[in-house]
Amino acid sequence: MISQKMKQMVEQSAAMSAMFTEGKRLAAIYGAENVYDFGIGNPNVKAPASVNATAIEILQNMDSLKVHSYTDSSGIPAARKAIAESLNHRFGTNYDESNLVMTVGAAGGLNVILKVLLDAGDEVLTFAPYFGEYDNYVMNVGGVLHPVPPNPPDFLPDVDALSACITPKTKAIIINSPNNPTGVIYDAGTIEKIAAVLRQKSAEYGTDIYIIADEPYRELAYDGVEVPYIPNFYENTIVAYSFSKSLSLPGDRIGYLVIPSTVSDFAEVSMGAAIANRVLGFVNAPALQQMVVAKCCEETTDVAFYNANRELLYNALQEYGYSCAKPQGAFYLFVKALEDDDKAFCEKAKEYRLLVTPGSAFGCKGYVRISYCVARETIENSLPSFKALAESYKK
Amino acid sequence: MISQKMKQMVEQSAAMSAMFTEGKRLAAIYGAENVYDFGIGNPNVKAPASVNATAIEILQNMDSLKVHSYTDSSGIPAARKAIAESLNHRFGTNYDESNLVMTVGAAGGLNVILKVLLDAGDEVLTFAPYFGEYDNYVMNVGGVLHPVPPNPPDFLPDVDALSACITPKTKAIIINSPNNPTGVIYDAGTIEKIAAVLRQKSAEYGTDIYIIADEPYRELAYDGVEVPYIPNFYENTIVAYSFSKSLSLPGDRIGYLVIPSTVSDFAEVSMGAAIANRVLGFVNAPALQQMVVAKCCEETTDVAFYNANRELLYNALQEYGYSCAKPQGAFYLFVKALEDDDKAFCEKAKEYRLLVTPGSAFGCKGYVRISYCVARETIENSLPSFKALAESYKK
Known part of the structure; x- marks a missing residue:
């Protein structure tokens, strides 16, 4: 019998770790290259x-x-x-x-x-x-x-x-x-x-x-x-x-x-x-x-790599009609969901093999977090999916 | 202002970490080779x-x-x-x-x-x-x-x-x-x-x-x-x-x-x-x-080294009149203090440049822990101190 607090945590465990597992599950079905996992902050730049x-x-x-x-x-x-x-x-x-x-x-x-x-x-x-x-x-x-x-x-x-x-x-x-x-x-x-x-x-x-x-x-x-x-x-x-x-x-x-x-x-x-x-x-x-x-400790990572990811994804999402504050740092975009319910929007995104994290996991409903610390190809290949997802809301 | 619980911990912090610092302090005064630190469970056998x-x-x-x-x-x-x-x-x-x-x-x-x-x-x-x-x-x-x-x-x-x-x-x-x-x-x-x-x-x-x-x-x-x-x-x-x-x-x-x-x-x-x-x-x-x-994970440490330490120290302490159950495992001797107050005994031991841990830190007053995961020479060189400590109680 686990503790009451831990029982709640097991139930709520939610967004972050579920995303991790969900990415693996979809990758097993569609192939890793066809699933666009923007859920996790695992850097895609090698250590110096x-x-x-x-x-x-x-x-x-x-x-x-x-x-x-x-x-x-x-x-x-x-x-x-x-x-x-x-x-x-x-x-x-x-x-x-x-x-x-x-x-x-x-x-x-x-x-x-x-x-x-x-x-x-x-x-x-x-x-x-x-x-x-x-x-x-x-x-x-x-x-x-x-x-x-x-x-x-x-x-x-x-x-x-x-x-x-x-x-x-x-x-x-x-x-x-x-x-x-x-x-x-x-x-x-x-x-x-x-x-x-x-x-x-x-x-x-x-x-x-x-x-x-x-x-x-x-x-x-x-x-x-x-x-x-x-x-x-x-x-x-x-x-x-x-x-x-x-x-x-x-x-x-x-x-x-x-x-x-x-x-x-x-x-x-x-x-x-x-x-x-x-x-x-x-x-x-x-x-x-x-x-x-x-x-x-005086070394640093390849900031230019993340910056290029940021520009690529931010500009594309703007073009497709998404709205978000242009981030000046870190490697996330916090984008307004295209419906009020951010969790429903994340579920919808999965139909396009896009994994993003609901803003409610960060205490801010109606938004989603897109982690762009991924391979360049992941962003490039995902763009048609982001476009199609946006268009599905215009119908 | 730190928490009340942490305030107590800072005060009680006690035996384990105090020992660590005390060893360094005495070593600075007498030279590391003349201080016999049996306080810490830091293995003295290299990793395989x-x-x-x-x-x-x-x-x-x-x-x-x-x-x-x-x-x-x-x-x-x-x-x-x-x-x-x-x-x-x-x-x-x-x-x-x-x-x-x-x-x-x-x-x-x-x-x-x-x-x-x-x-x-x-x-x-x-x-x-x-x-x-x-x-x-x-x-x-x-x-x-x-x-x-x-x-x-x-x-x-x-x-x-x-x-x-x-x-x-x-x-x-x-x-x-x-x-x-x-x-x-x-x-x-x-x-x-x-x-x-x-x-x-x-x-x-x-x-x-x-x-x-x-x-x-x-x-x-x-x-x-x-x-x-x-x-x-x-x-x-x-x-x-x-x-x-x-x-x-x-x-x-x-x-x-x-x-x-x-x-x-x-x-x-x-x-x-x-x-x-x-x-x-x-x-x-x-x-x-x-x-x-x-x-x-199938490798193991040099158990023979610890065993030789155990035999050397256990036999010597027996000879000097200390009493302790002969340990079958780990790398500690739990020895009866030579006076009722184990903390006072540890203080007395310091006069002989011996650092040992009071049993009260382990919920068992009247004993001290001697950690023998040390260099062989530390044990060899410490024996006159253990002997003199025992004799100081016979006067």
Whole structure:
């Protein structure tokens, strides 16, 4: 007999993992090349060559005992130092290894920091649409996620709506820019407004409100748009980063938390993060991967590849009559469904062998997410299907 | 402001991680070679050569996209199949990939299965002395760990005491054999008695009681002693396994859960485990490591090395007047402290540059754990200190 909560999760498990399975099922029937799976954020750009070369070099030349042993709960000091220096260089910060905690991806990092900050019943905010797992991550530690309502059609945060959502129980707000699922990047002015509201409400309630900046898509920005570095705008910011996208290492499960020395109760938050890594069962981020990203953290993925995918798909969908905000980052389009019910629209899309994710999985009905981190041919070959799908609604 | 629970954890954080830091501090003062750190279970035997060779082969020859991509939440099917077949061959079972879930070590596996099974307030039992992290793992999902009192001096489970601890809220019992910290292996007769009690109480209360067999030390058995395979004794057994010790890969964070098809509500437990892997932020066990252990799962570590350490240290301690049950497995001695207060004894030991862990960290006061997975010279060089420590109590 499984737990009541897990029973619900099994039932709701929904969009993300169902999509994964559905893609395989349709591929088995129609052939993989005839199914256009835009459901999953699995990068289609290879990791930089230096990643494998570095891993091989470590495995060949380093003392095997050291390669495979437990690391400190917060990670290998030299790896944390290398990343701290890279961040200092890029963002004018002044971090050292004490500000970094290596984690099992950003997902691990988010669970760690929520475990540190939240008591049962505490509230976390985020702007809808949002990555649906946030609900689970917050629930894991007994907290409650309150989404700030979506702000279509450009999906920039509605800061007044944020202000109205803050209560004395608000411990944190998760900000995800470049955003999954919209691709929107929050500009400096928006971040400043958010920071001002948080400062005002913290003062009003006598509380600390942390920004948790979930930044797996930081390096994926197009058209020369800059992604503001949120800790430089708001002192109580903790960053959760992942190399899943920037180095195309999603299966490797490697990322980090940045805990600036300026955050409230820095020493406790920092020690708590190391403890949380241990007690949540991560123990340490995978050791080999820590060493690899320490050497490769200044590398980045082939942003031009994603950009070409973005242009191709965005322009085609515009032409076929779909509407969507042109994304400046990440690798998703968030497109208005052609009927009110986004789930029904996704079912309809399947008839055209198109797999897309309903917006309701991101707290925003009436839209669908199209993940364009796929092979170029997938997009090219899918275009007639997108066209036919649009035309089926014009009849 | 961190959470109240985490505040307690920061305060209690205690033995395990304090030991780690303390070793480094003393090593800095006296030189690493003059500090005898028996505190941590970090194997001192290198991973089999095939591990690094396999990893390099994968990194050199396999499609890089596949090496680094997300895997199914429950793990790569081929890896699960390879391990299932290895288990079938060793234990006469009939598993396939549907019975395996790849996890971030046994620590990850335990958190996953507890997340699946427990509602808030549910109870989990374990025999003291026990790995202190069980308290945290159970607490993570709102459950309560009730230790069955220790049964010195041989530390075999007291099955009558177990029976008295079972209530209608008992969801599971964690069994850890070979045991950390005692090194005791539970024989077949003992497992049968435990199974009988669980069946009787399940029937009496109309509940399912699962055994969670935490088996990171399975391969570390000495004197030809066989470690009974608990699923063959009790149908509701789930195994949490780790390659941390068997292949000396603790930093790699790779292990698995075995969920036999015979467990109650198999389909839900199995699907729940995949979901729990995802929502707890593990997402998937590290992909490269999954592929490596799939190829190397029939390899094992140098048990003879640990056995020689065991004989050397056990015999010396006996000679100096310490008393302890001779361990048949794992790589720990659980030794009676030479004064009632085990923490005071550990402090006294530090004066002799000996780092050992108080039994109270394992729910068993008056004893200390000595981890002998260290270099041979560490044991050899430490013996005068152990002797002098014993003599200091005879004055």
